[in-house]
Amino acid sequence: MAKSDNGFKVYPKIVPADKETVIHIVPLYDHSRFYDDVEYRAVCYPVDYSTKVYDKSQRPFVQHIKSKDGSFCIRQYFEGEQEHIIYIYAGEEIIHTFNVYSLYEDLYKLRPYKGDIHMHSYCSDGRECPAYVAASCRKVGLDFMAVTDHEKYYPSIEAQEAFEGLDIDLKIFRGEEIHPPNNWVHMVNFGGKFSINEMFTTHKEQYQKEVAEIEKDIESYVSQAFERHFLASCMWCFDRIREAGGLGVFCHPYWRNRTGYDTSTLLTKYMLDKQPFDALEVISGFTYGELESNSLQVEFYHEQQAKGKRIPIVGVTDAHGCDTGELFGWYYTIVFSSDDTLEGLISSIKGLRSVAVEAVPGEHEHVYGSFRLVKYAHFLIREVFPLHDELCYDEGNMMLRYITGDQGAKDLLSWVKGQTDTFYNYIFYEDI
Known part of the structure; x- marks a missing residue:
């Protein structure tokens, strides 16, 4: 055998x-x-x-x-x-x-980076501090992440500052989940240099005025006042995210709350038609009993693709705890990029060089995106990521020790620095 x-x-x-x-x-x-x-x-x-x-x-x-x-x-x-x-x-x-x-050659020159850009700490409705969330992300094999608490930007800064001065491989970026006034749609600001949520207070009149102007512009397109306001508000938010240098993500369109879909199918259609966002959460953080929502998002994405739409995608956990036994580590994005800088990752996602991965425990992994990238991603999941993830675990474990005050962990982090880069250097090594 x-x-x-x-x-x-x-x-x-x-x-x-x-x-x-x-x-x-x-x-x-x-x-x-x-x-x-x-x-x-x-x-x-x-x-x-x-x-x-x-x-x-x-x-x-x-x-x-x-x-x-x-x-x-x-x-x-x-x-x-x-x-x-x-x-x-x-x-x-x-x-x-x-x-x-x-x-x-075009894909050979790129490297695969695993990340999760939608998750929460105890600063909103998560369970752990931002530093713990960041370290835990490295333990499960992620190369980049962002804490995106509800209406709060500072926790993502706190995650960065917890490891300030340390030379680590995990890229920790800023972010937030955006909740505009009188708008139910959830959005993520990944990597933006300033908070959009704070603008609803500091630039309240500007927000209201400019959203009203957008509503007038799209009145002939969206006849329903309810959806028109939501769409205009989202368009304003995504424009501000781009001004901040971030990636604007349209979150979980088929999430079901107690009364039904949080975003109406009609509004989701308008969002896909106008496409004011930079990336769609085609895979979101749903538990075993909620996987139908991911199925609907995937099929809606495929339907839009068949109509000729070019839709950048991400997969996220929307985790509200790292040690709950649910969601955390189940979903992620693979970005094929020349580097793992914020600019490189955003450019690659916008350039359709990302796939969303659904790795629910006990089930075979499902990968979504372009056929070419999906084929390659399955190979990586089977043949490359297991060792990559082991190396990440070492750094994540040392990061957790560091935030408990273990000063010896700082030296150990220096020792494990660069392990994943070295691994990729020989995985992609060319010897003719």
């Missing part, structure tokens, strides 16, 4: 498409070593064989190989953007299986 690549360092696992690349297979333990005096066969299958050079009749691609000091180097041409399966045979028996993914 074929075994996975546990016990081996396999690099690179992500390679340039339509190029020849050397794959290194290095055992980590003595019992994993290959024998130098035995001839092995490496048999490589492209998952999608209907490509330019190869066809099914020419499969598989067999190499006779010998190990050197217990390790292998396999030179292979990886055609197209797809997964490739490498079987290692000893005689007629498959003894190991390894997986590689080849990418076209």
